[in-house]
Amino acid sequence: MKEKSGPPDYSEIIAYEKRSEGKQHHRGKTSERLLDKVAILSALAIEFAQTILDAGCGNGYMSKEFSQLVGPSGRVYALDSDDTGIAVLSEETKGTNIVAMAGDITTDTELPASTIDLIYLSTVFHIFSPKQVKGFEAEVKRLLRPRGKLAIVEIVKRTTPFGPPLNMRLSPEDLRHTLRLAALDTVEVGEYFYMQLFENRSSI
């Protein structure tokens, strides 16, 4: 896909959000143009041969970045609940180290326990119900290796030209209070977005 250069055109995004309201799947809904990929990748410090889970991967643009960084001996699971999008991504990534899978990160994904170095969840957490948050936390703890990391990208909890209603948003503090994982840094990853990092310190 050809990348656009320059700052994001927020009016395009607002118009897109209006068109998407009420749609059942989210294939076209991506935060790609809004996020600072360089800041994200630098904070994640991904290493060769790691195993990464891109949960709620959307069109998989970050899975493709991770794929390059972990190399042929690493693996990227690109998981999304939208099977239509996953079918497309699966075709696109055939023969690579990306495994595209339909699934729900708030339940048992059936991936093997304690095998994941990094779980990346971008612009998904705010839609989880309290029950899904509990399920998500349990699955994250099951999947992460000791010292494995969780990275959650979310929109800031203040008025912005686009995005979900304020009462659905979470601040980094909200995330740190909600999840029982050791909190690491909070990083700015775009004009309106932050990334909160956590580490799995159980069984160390």
Ligand SMILES: C[S@@+](CC[C@H](N)C(=O)[O-])C[C@H]1O[C@@H](n2cnc3c(N)ncnc32)[C@H](O)[C@@H]1O
């Ligand atoms: C706003 S899009 C974000 C896509 C991508 N992460 C990004 O940053 O552009 C949210 C994605 O999360 C997926 N999703 C929502 N709930 C999910 C769940 N419980 N498990 C897996 N994927 C989920 C949706 O299908 C959608 O593709």
